[in-house]
Every structure is written in structure tokens, then in C-alpha cells.
Amino acid sequence: xxxxxxxxxxxxxxxxxxxxxxxxxxxxxxxxxxxxxxxxxxxxxxxxxxxxxxxxxxxxxxxxxxxxxxxxxxxxxxxxxxxxxxxxxxxxxxxxxxxxxxxxxxxxxxxxxxxxxxxxxxxxxxxxxxxxxxxxxxxxxxxxxxxxxxxxxxxxxxxxxxxxxxxxxxxxxxxxxxxxxxxxxxxxxxxxxxxxxxxxxxxxxxxxxxxxxxxxxxxxxxxxxxxxxxxxxxxxxxxxxxxxxxxxxxxxxxxxxxxxxxxxxxxxxxxxxxxxxxxxxxxxxxxxxxxxxxxxxxxxxxxxxxxxxxxxxxxxxxxxxxxxxxxxxxxxxxxxxxxxxxxxxxxxxxxxxxxxxxxxxxxxxxxxxxxxxxxxxxxxxxxxxxxxxxxxxxxxxxxxxxxxxxxxxxxxxxxxxxxxxxxxxxxxxxxxxxxxxxxxxxxxxxxxxxxxxxxxxxxxxxxxxxxxxxxxxxxxxxxxxxxxxxxxxxxxxxxxxxxxxxxxxxxxxxxxxxxxxxxxxxxxxxxxxxxxxxxxxxxxxxxxxxxxxxxxxxxxxxxxxxxxxxxxxxxxxxxxxxxxxxxxxxxxxxxxxxxxxxxxxxxxxxxxxxxxxxxxxxxxxxxxxxxxxxxxxxxxxxxxxxxxxxxxxxxxxxxxxxxxxxxxxxxxxxxxxxxxxxxxxxxxxxxxxxxxxxxxxxxxxxxxxxxxxxxxxxxxxxxxxxxxxxxxxxxxxxxxxxxxxxxxxxxxxxxxxxxxxxxxxxxxxxxxxxxxxxxxxxxxxxxxxxxxxxxxxxxxxxxxxxxxxxxxxxxxxxxxxxxxxxxxxxxxxxxxxxxxxxxxxxxxxxxxxxxxxxxxxxxxxx
Numbered sequence: 001x002x003x004x005x006x007x008x009x010x011x012x013x014x015x016x017x018x019x020x021x022x023x024x025x026x027x028x029x030x031x032x033x034x035x036x037x038x039x040x041x042x043x044x045x046x047x048x049x050x051x052x053x054x055x056x057x058x059x060x061x062x063x064x065x066x067x068x069x070x071x072x073x074x075x076x077x078x079x080x081x082x083x084x085x086x087x088x089x090x091x092x093x094x095x096x097x098x099x100x101x102x103x104x105x106x107x108x109x110x111x112x113x114x115x116x117x118x119x120x121x122x123x124x125x126x127x128x129x130x131x132x133x134x135x136x137x138x139x140x141x142x143x144x145x146x147x148x149x150x151x152x153x154x155x156x157x158x159x160x161x162x163x164x165x166x167x168x169x170x171x172x173x174x175x176x177x178x179x180x181x182x183x184x185x186x187x188x189x190x191x192x193x194x195x196x197x198x199x200x201x202x203x204x205x206x207x208x209x210x211x212x213x214x215x216x217x218x219x220x221x222x223x224x225x226x227x228x229x230x231x232x233x234x235x236x237x238x239x240x241x242x243x244x245x246x247x248x249x250x251x252x253x254x255x256x257x258x259x260x261x262x263x264x265x266x267x268x269x270x271x272x273x274x275x276x277x278x279x280x281x282x283x284x285x286x287x288x289x290x291x292x293x294x295x296x297x298x299x300x301x302x303x304x305x306x307x308x309x310x311x312x313x314x315x316x317x318x319x320x321x322x323x324x325x326x327x328x329x330x331x332x333x334x335x336x337x338x339x340x341x342x343x344x345x346x347x348x349x350x351x352x353x354x355x356x357x358x359x360x361x362x363x364x365x366x367x368x369x370x371x372x373x374x375x376x377x378x379x380x381x382x383x384x385x386x387x388x389x390x391x392x393x394x395x396x397x398x399x400x401x402x403x404x405x406x407x408x409x410x411x412x413x414x415x416x417x418x419x420x421x422x423x424x425x426x427x428x429x430x431x432x433x434x435x436x437x438x439x440x441x442x443x444x445x446x447x448x449x450x451x452x453x454x455x456x457x458x459x460x461x462x463x464x465x466x467x468x469x470x471x472x473x474x475x476x477x478x479x480x481x482x483x484x485x486x487x488x489x490x491x492x493x494x495x496x497x498x499x500x501x502x503x504x505x506x507x508x509x510x511x512x513x514x515x516x517x518x519x520x521x522x523x524x525x526x527x528x529x530x531x532x533x534x535x536x537x538x539x540x541x542x543x544x545x546x547x548x549x550x551x552x553x554x555x556x557x558x559x560x561x562x563x564x565x566x567x568x569x570x571x572x573x574x575x576x577x578x579x580x581x582x583x584x585x586x587x588x589x590x591x592x593x594x595x596x597x598x599x600x601x602x603x604x605x606x607x608x609x610x611x612x613x614x615x616x617x618x619x620x621x622x623x624x625x626x627x628x629x630x631x632x633x634x635x636x637x638x639x640x641x642x643x644x645x646x647x648x649x650x651x652x653x654x655x656x657x658x659x660x661x662x663x664x665x666x667x668x669x670x671x672x673x674x675x676x677x678x679x680x681x682x683x684x685x686x687x688x689x690x691x692x693x694x695x696x697x698x699x700x701x702x703x704x705x706x707x708x709x710x711x712x713x714x715x716x717x718x719x720x721x722x723x724x725x726x727x728x729x730x731x732x733x734x735x736x737x738x739x740x741x742x743x744x745x746x747x748x749x750x751x752x753x754x755x756x757x758x759x760x761x762x763x764x765x766x767x768x769x770x771x772x773x774x775x776x777x778x779x780x781x782x783x784x785x786x787x788x789x790x791x792x793x794x795x796x797x798x799x800x801x802x803x804x805x806x807x808x809x810x811x812x813x814x815x816x817x818x819x820x821x822x823x824x825x826x827x828x829x830x831x832x833x834x835x836x837x838x839x840x841x842x843x844x845x846x847x848x849x850x851x852x853x854x855x856x857x858x859x860x861x862x
Contacts (some may be wrong), residue, residue, distance in 0.1 A: 009406075013358070014351050017411035024408060028296050031303025038302060039216065040255045041311040054679055056185055058671045059178055061498060064625055065632060068105070068173035069222075071229060071246035073098070074486045076164045078240055083140045083162075088133070090239045091165070097232050098169055103225050108168040110147060110157055114614045116590055117150055118142035130614045151589045152619065155580045159490035166491045169229070171248070174218060180211040212309065219251075226252045243483035245494070247673070253480050257808040258317040265806065266320055269799045270295075273328055276795045281335065285416060290331035293408045297327045300404070301397045310393070313386035315744065318803075318814055319393050322748070325799055326372065327401040329755060329792040330365055334409050336788040337361050342418070350418040354410040362406070363706075364762040368755035369402040371702050375751025378694035379744060384680060390744060432786035435830035436779045439838075446831050453726055453824075460729025466681040467646060468737035470495070471639050475807040484639060493579025493636030497674040499572075499653065501565065502667045503555045503629040556624060556631040557608055558601045562588045564661065565631055571656050572635055577644045583633040587619040637674055646678035681739070691743070692724065695750045707761065711842045716757040718836065719828030720750045726824040727817055736813060745817045752796065753825025756789045760829055764837065772845030778834045786830060793826035 012020060062068070075094065077087035092111055099107045114130040118139055133143050147158040158165050187204040190196060196204060226249050233242045273294065277287040298320055305312075312319060338357040341348065348356075376398065379391030439446055471488075474481040488494050555561045562584060569585035572578055591607060592598055599607065611620065623632045637644060650670055657663040696717065703713035724746045731742060763785035768777045796818070803815025837843075 010355060010358075013407070013410045014355065014414060017414040020407050020411040021415075024296060024404065028299050028303075031300040031307075034303040034306035035299070037306040037309065039306075039309070039311045040258050040317070041219075041313050054671060054675055056182065057669065058673075058676060059182060061500060061632070061671050063173070063175065063178050064628070064630075065622055066173055067622065069171045069246070069248050071169040071171065071226070071244060071249055072483075072487055072491075073167040073169060073229070073233060074164055074241075074243045074245070074483065074491065075167060076241040078238070081163070082158075082165060083144055087240075090236065091167075092134075094232070094236055094240075095167060098167065098229065101169075101225060101228050101232070103172050103221060104169055105172045106170045108157075108170065110143075110165050113153065113157065114618060115143055115146055116152070116594065117146040120594060130612055151586050155492040156582075157491070161490075164486065164490045166487070169246075171225075177211070177214055177218060180207055180214055183207050184211050222248045223252045223255070243486050244479060245483035245487050249483075250480055253478070254314060254808070257806070257811075258312065258314065261317060261803070261806050261808060261811050262312075262320060265802050265811075266324070268802045269321055269324055272799050272802065273324070273795060276791070276798070280332075280791050281339075286335055286339075289409060289412055290328055290335060293331050293405055294324045294327045296408065297397070297401045297404050298323055301393075301400055304396075305393065310389070313389060314810065315386040316390040316393055318811065319390065319397065321800065321803070322394060323397040323401060325796050326398055326752065327405060328795055329752075330369070330401055330405040331409060332792050332795075333365060333759065333788045334358070334361050334405060336785075336791070338413065340784060350413060350416070353418065354413045358406060358410050364759050365402060365406070367702060367706050367762075368758045369398050371699050371754045371758065372398050372751040374698035374702060375695045375747045375754070378691050378698065379747055381691060381694055384683060384743075387743065432782045432790050432830065433779060435786070435827075436782035436834060439778070439831045439835045440775065443835055443839075446835050450722060450828075450832050454722055456733070457722070457725030457727075457729030460732035461725065463732035464728060464738055465732075465735075466738045467644070468681070468739055469639055469642070469644065470677070473809045475809065478807055488579070488638050488640040491580075494639045495637045495672075495674045495677075497635050497637055497650075497670060497672040499568070499633040499635070500669045500671060501556070501568075501631040501633070501663070503561075504664065504667055554624065554626050555629055556584060557604055559599070559604065561631070562604070564663070565633065567661060568657060568663075569633060571660075572633065572653070575649065575652070577638050577641050577649055579636045579638050581633065581635040582623065584620070584623045584631055585633075587615075590619075634672075646674055647682055650675065650678060691747050692750075695747050696721065699750065699754055703758075706758070707765075709842060711840060712761065715833065715836045715840065715842065716754070716761055719757060719833045720753045720825060722828055722832070723753050723821055723824035724749050727821045730820060731817065736817075739810065742810075742813055742817060745814070745821060748818060749821035749825060753821065753829070756793070756825055756829035757833055759785050759789060760833060764834070765843065768843050769846050774838050774841060774843075778838065781834070782830065789826065789829060793822050796822045797826075 073094070075091055076082070077084070077090065079086045079090060081087065088111065091109060095107045095109050095111060098104060111134045112132055115132055115135075115138065116130075118131065119142065131138055133140070144158070144162055147153045148160070148162060156166075157168075184204065184207045187196065187200060187207065190200070191204065226244075229249075230244060233244060236242060270291070273291060274287060277290055281287065301323060302320065334357060337360055338353060341353050341356055345353075373395050376391045376394035379394075380388045471481055471484045471494075476482075484494050556565065565583050566585035566588055569581055569583045572581045591604075595603070608620070622634065624630075625632070637646075637649070653670065654665075654668070657668050658665060699720075700713055700717055703716050704710065707713060707716070727745055727749055730736075731738070731745075736742065760781060764777055764781045767780045767784075768774070770780075771777075798819075800815040800818040800822075803811050806812050806815070
């Protein structure tokens with residue numbers, strides 16, 4: 001079968017080169033028509049684990065408490081004091097314009113929120129109406145003091161200096177999207193645990209398509225809304241200093257960064273490829289041929305992904321750059337081999353030259369592609385959706401690059417007239433021979449440097465951490481960075497965390513040692529009619545009242561329930577990483593203050609019934625679910641705090657609730673963006689171990705198949721393991737945390753770096769067959785395949801270094817770390833690898849010309 005395939009391929013290339021190129025051209029055109037459908041996904045789904053139950057719970061809580069997405073606009077007046085009439089009028093105009101934006105449910109500002117201390121009313125007076133800063137006659141000085149010191153607004157709506165305020169732009173909750181995604185995830189879980197019927201499988205496919213379509217539409221609407229809001233803000237630049245924040249704004253900007261990097265750095269890498277090829281080959285055909293192959297590969301792959309509606313994410317955004325580099329490496333190896341043969345045998349015709357180049361490079365290129373595929377395919381064990389997608393994209397892309405390179409280059413060479421002038425002028429082998437001489441003469445130094453690098457890398461790897469600051473993903477000049485800084489430092493934090501408390505099985509008495517005389521037995525109920533239930537003058541106005549609720553109020557609106565919430569609330573406020581905390585305890589503190597002392601259960605029930613809608617909307621509805629007898633505490637973590645350790649903070653809260661407050665584990669859960677992001681980060685260590693383990697095992701097996709020798713397989717793997725250790729150790733020592741971008745570096749290092757080892761060993765074995773002289777073989781290998789290795793590595797290093805100019809910090813890390821990895825892999829393959837071959841001598845002297853043998857086993861057929 002293999003022989004038949006080889007014959008078919010050679011006949012196709014030599015007899016029908018035009019047909020091959022026409023087929024590739026048509027395929028490219030068909031793929032190009034799909035490019036307008038190309039999309040980038042930076043949604044929450046692309047930043048979470050593949051099967052995270054916390055994500056389902058997060059969506060459930062968001063729907064239960066109607067806590068949709070929001071935008072935050074920070075406002076600092078340029079017209080004088082914030083509370084001057086001119087400044088407040090400008091703020092009012094801005095609020096009114098933002099409220100008219102499509103998809104905005106409400107805008108909350110210092111002008112609208114209820115004032116309870118300006119002046120302080122009695123509880124009974126709350127039903128008569130609520131004063132706001134917009135109410136005529138409101139004392140602005142008292143209002144300012146209330147915003148700065150009241151438990152409701154402190155660190156929330158006004159900065160400590162009283163000059164920066166926030167407009168909270170509440171967006172409509174996407175209930176349709178929540179319904180679709182929850183149904184999809186439910187069916188997925190059922191599929192994985194129990195299996196699906198035919199009808200259920202069809203529904204899963206249908207609802208997945210509906211959700212993807214809906215999310216696409218909502219993403220477009222969200223980005224357009226952000227641009228409208230930005231336009232409104234821009235018109236006020238002369239009157240106020242304004243910054244925009246919020247998840248949808250960050251998503252929109254991340255997509256813009258990714259698109260910019262794709263265009264700018266994709267073009268930059270292409271230009272560098274052109275310059276590199278001109279320096280290497282100094283002939284137009286050897287520039288256009290590899291370049292056109294790279295472009296065709298990228299267009300077909302992107303078109304294919306676009307037709308499948310398979311979207312790039314923050315992680316896979318570098319997919320195009322990697323694909324260009326890998327394709328270029330294959331084309332350079334083919335081109336260099338063709339030119340070597342043309343220089344050695346100028347009398348050969350173009351058919352023989354093309355076929356011999358293909359025959360010699362087929363096996364090493366196939367195995368380098370396979371090992372690279374193994375490295376990228378290993379990413380699918382990460383459990384992180386964008387990392388999984390990136391692994392599959394690169395797997396398909398590498399396979400496509402191999403096929404197209406071996407179709408386009410020989411087919412074009414069959415059509416172009418043979419040219420040998422200029423080929424023998426390439427003297428770059430003189431440079432690569434410096435490495436072989438260094439390995440020969442400085443053996444102890446090479447081994448010592450390798451040993452030191454391994455030790456330092458190992459020590460540095462133990463210092464790797466997954467905690468990072470999301471704000472550090474962005475350049476300090478970006479609006480995201482500046483906006484997050486203002487919100488974090490002046491307005492109570494950025495990253496949300498919700499603590500959900502469920503009613504305990506056994507309620508505790510409100511007062512230690514005695515029962516609350518006004519309390520109600522929630523477990524057993526009362527056989528006597530409540531004398532207050534029928535006559536409650538406020539019952540009809542209670543927005544939460546139900547038939548049963550007039551008899552049995554919520555546990556969390558009793559003295560005992562509120563005391564628990566307040567205890568946990570106060571603990572949270574004492575944590576240095578936490579900014580603003582909000583819960584029912586806020587209302588409880590205010591009610592005590594207005595009442596002049598504690599309230600009992602009856603007074604609380606009457607007070608809650610009499611709360612006006614404005615108070616309910618701000619201080620009750622977001623923190624209490626009557627239906628589920630559940631309370632919610634919301635807080636915002638200080639993302640700019642260098643000591644923020646998300647996992648430690650989450651565990652600290654659980655420990656306090658369990659150990660100090662006696663809350664049963666099943667009655668408390670944490671959710672929010674902080675939890676989702678932390679879950680993803682905490683999976684990275686496990687993923688890194690699994691990924692690297694899968695890579696090394698897979699590549700070791702590939703080496704065993706290719707070389708049929710355990711000793712050679714281990715020798716080939718050592719330089720690549722060392723390169724991975726250098727990168728991971730360097731990250732640890734430099735304090736660069738593992739995140740979704742940097743987790744792929746080690747796999748990429750081994751996947752691409754191992755190509756050098758395969759090409760070098762394959763050529764070394766071929767050269768060794770000539771005379772059985774290890775030293776001479778090393779120098780010849782450096783002078784031949786060493787050049788191609790050097791060309792490809794330098795192109796990769798410089799190409800990815802261009803990413804250092806990005807404003808998206810993960811792209812900068814990705815570029816520089818990949819460049820470091822390739823530098824380490826190149827040096828290892830040109831110094832340590834040949835030295836290990838010289839020391840251990842795994843090849844036997846050939847018994848017959850052209851037939852080398854491995855120590856202990858022949859190489860025939862390898």
C-alpha cells in the first residue's frame with residue numbers, strides 16, 4: 001500500500017503538476033469565500049473550564065437575582081467641584097443619554113439613589129417618600145457625607161476624595177441566552193453520564209446551534225452598544241475625565257486587540273519571512289515559493305474554520321502566526337535540500353531533482369509533523385475550552401501544512417526552468433560549523449551549561465504560580481487598564497464574587513439562651529392565627545408577599561438570619577483584598593441606625609412590609625430570594641492588589657463560615673467571575689503536568705518508531721526537555737504566572753523544537769553511513785541540515801519577537817517565551833545533541849555502504 005501511494009504521488013507531481021496547482025488554487029478560492037464569516041470569541045465561555053459546574057451555578061444565580069451584565073462609567077468633573085450645579089447638570093445629561101442606549105435597563109448615579117441620612121428619617125417615615133440628590137432642597141453637603149460614610153454607599157459610588165463618581169449602566173438580562181445555554185449544558189451532562197435518545201441528541205444539536213447563533217447576535221449588539229456608549233462619553237471629554245469599564249467593554253477591546261495583532265503582526269511576520277528568505281536564498285523564486293505556500297496554507301485553514309464557524313479565542317489568536325512559521329519550516333527544509341542536490345548534481349533534470357528532494361525529506365518532515373501534532377493534540381487534556389480548541393486547530397493546521405508543502409513546492413519546481421546559478425554561493429554553513437567545532441572542543445563546558453540550565457530550570461519551575469492580575473494583561477496606556485485602576489482604587493474594586501447562603505436545617509434562636517418573643521417557629525409553624533397577619537396595613541404593598549409569606553416570613557429577614565449575614569459581611573470587609581461588600585446586612589445596619597437600636601423579628605417584618613420600591617430595588621431584591629429562602633452577599637475584589645490570591649481568599653471565606661460561624665458546607669457556596677476565573681487558573685498546574693507528560697510520552701514513542709532505538713530516542717528527547725525546563729524555569733524565576741496563554745508554551749517548545757532533533761538525527765544517520773566517523777559526520781551534518789535548522793529557528797525567533805510590540809500582554813509573553821524556547825531548542829540541537837551522539841555512540845559503523853546500524857538493532861526500513 002505504501003509503495004502504491006508513493007507511486008501515485010510521484011506520478012501526480014511529475015505528470016500533472018498543473019492539475020495539482022489548479023486544485024490547490026480552487027481549494028484556496030473556496031476557502032477564501034468563507035473568510036467574511038471569520039469570528040473571534042472573547043466571551044465568558046471562552047475563558048472557563050470545559051465542564052465547570054460552577055459556571056452553571058453562576059448562570060442560575062444571575063437569572064435568580066436578575067443580575068445582568070453592566071458597564072461602569074467613572075466621572076470626574078473638569079468644571080469644578082463634583083457637587084457644583086454645573087457638574088451635576090453635566091452628570092444628569094450624561095445619565096439621560098446613556099439611559100436611551102438600546103439594551104440599557106437603567107442607569108444608577110448619585111443623582112438617583114435613595115438618601116437615608118440627608119437628613120436621617122424615622123423608619124415609619126420611609127413610606128412617605130425617599131429623598132435623592134435630585135430632590136429640591138436636598139443638602140448637598142449632607143449628601144456628600146452620606147455617600148462617603150453610610151454603609152450603603154461607602155466605597156461604592158463616590159471616591160474617598162469626593163471628586164470621582166461612578167455611573168452604573170445596568171444592561172438587560174439576556175434571559176433567552178441563559179435558557180438556551182442551560183438547556184444545552186444539561187443535555188451535554190446527560191449525554192456524558194446517561195446517554196441521549198435520538199430525539200434528545202437532535203435537540204442538543206439544535207439548541208447548540210441556536211445558542212451559538214444567539215450569542216453571535218448578542219456579541220455584535222454588545223460591541224455596537226459599547227461603541228455607542230464610547231461615542232456618548234467622548235462628547236463629554238471637555239467637561240469631565242471619563243473612563244469606561246465592565247465585562248462587555250473588556251470583551252470588545254480584547255477582540256479589537258486580537259484582530260489588531262492578527263493583522264499587524266501577521267503582516268509583520270510575513271514581511272520578516274520575506275526578508276529572511278531573501279537573505280538566505282537571494283533568489284526571487286525561493287522567496288515566492290515558500291511564501292506562497294505559507295499564505296495558501298493560512299487562507300485554506302482560516303477559511304475552513306470560518307465555514308465551520310469555529311472561532312478564534314484569546315488563546316488561538318496566535319494560531320495564524322504559528323501556522324505560518326511551521327509551514328515555513330517545512331518549505332525551507334525542502335528548498336534547502338533541493339538546492340543542495342542541484343549544487344551537487346548540476347546535470348540532473350528538474351524532475352529528478354524534485355523527486356530526490358521529496359524522497360529524502362518525506363520521512364523526516366512526516367515525523368516532525370507527527371511529533372508536532374502529538375504536542376498540540378496533548379493540549380486537549382487541559383479541560384480548558386480555548387486551549388482544547390487551540391490544540392485541535394494546530395493539529396489540523398500542521399497536517400495541512402505538510403500536505404500542501406509537498407504538493408505545491410515540487411509541482412511548481414516541475415514547471416519552472418532549472419536554475420543552478422547562485423546556489424553554490426550560500427556560505428552560511430561556515431556559521432553553523434562554529435557550533436559543531438564548539439561542541440567538539442568544549443565538551444565539558446557544553447555539558448556543564450546543560451546541567452546548570454537543568455538545575456536552574458528545575459528550581460525555577462517549582463516557583464511557578466497560577467495567580468495573576470487580570471489588569472496586567474493590558475498595557476498601562478489602554479482604557480481597560482486605566483478604567484480598572486480608577487474603579488479599583490476609588491470605587492470599591494472590580495472583580496465580582498457572590499456568596500450564597502441557604503437556610504439552615506435547624507434555625508437558631510435570635511438571642512443566646514432565650515427565644516425571641518416576636519419570632520416565629522419556621523420549622524413547626526403555629527396553630528394559632530397570627531394577629532398581625534390579617535391586619536398588616538403594608539402587606540398588600542410588599543413586593544415579595546405571597547399567601548404563605550404573610551404567615552411565615554423569610555428566615556433571612558429575622559434577627560437570627562440577619563445576625564449571621566452581618567457577621568460574615570463584617571468579616572469580608574476586614575479582608576484587605578476586598579473592596580465593597582453589599583448584603584441584607586447593609587439594610588440591617590441602616591435600620592438599626594434609624595431605629596436608634598436593635599429591632600426584633602416583628603419590627604423587622606413590619607419594616608420590610610413598609611419599605612418603598614426604591615429601597616427594595618437597591619437594598620433587598622439583589623440580596624434576598626424569598627422563593628428559595630436564600631440570601632446573597634456580593635463583593636468586589638481589588639484586582640490591582642498585588643497580594644490578591646484568589647484561591648486562598650475563597651478558601652479563607654469558606655473556613656471562616658464553617659469553623660467560626662458554624663455554617664454547614666452545604667448551606668454556603670461562592671460564585672461569580674472571580675470563582676470561574678480561579679477555577680480555570682487552578683486547573684493549569686494539573687493541565688501543565690498532563691500536557692507535558694502526554695507530549696514527552698508521545699514523542700518518545702514516535703522516536704522509537706522512527707529510529708528503533710531507546711538510546712537514540714532518549715538522546716533526542718534530552719535537548720527538548722532541557723528547552724522546556726529553561727522556559728518554565730525562566731517563567732518561575734521571572735515571576736511570570738501560568739495562564740491560558742503561557743500554558744501552551746511548553747507544548748509548543750517541545751512540538752516545534754523536536755523537529756530540529758529529528759532532522760538532525762535523520763541527516764546524521766545518513767552521513768554516518770558514508771564513513772562511520774562520528775566526528776566527521778557531525779561536521780557534515782552541521783554544514784547541511786544545520787543550515788536549514790538555523791534558518792527556520794532564526795525565523796521563528798525573530799518572527800515571534802515581533803509580538804513584543806503588542807498592547808495585549810499575554811501576546812507579548814507568548815512571543816518572547818516562544819522565542820526563548822526556540823533559542824534554547826536550537827542551541828541544544830546544535831551543541832548538546834551532537835555531543836551526546838559523540839559520547840554515547842548509539843550508531844554502529846556501517847557493515848556495508850549505505851546501510852548504517854543502530855547499536856543492537858539494524859536500521860533497515862526505519
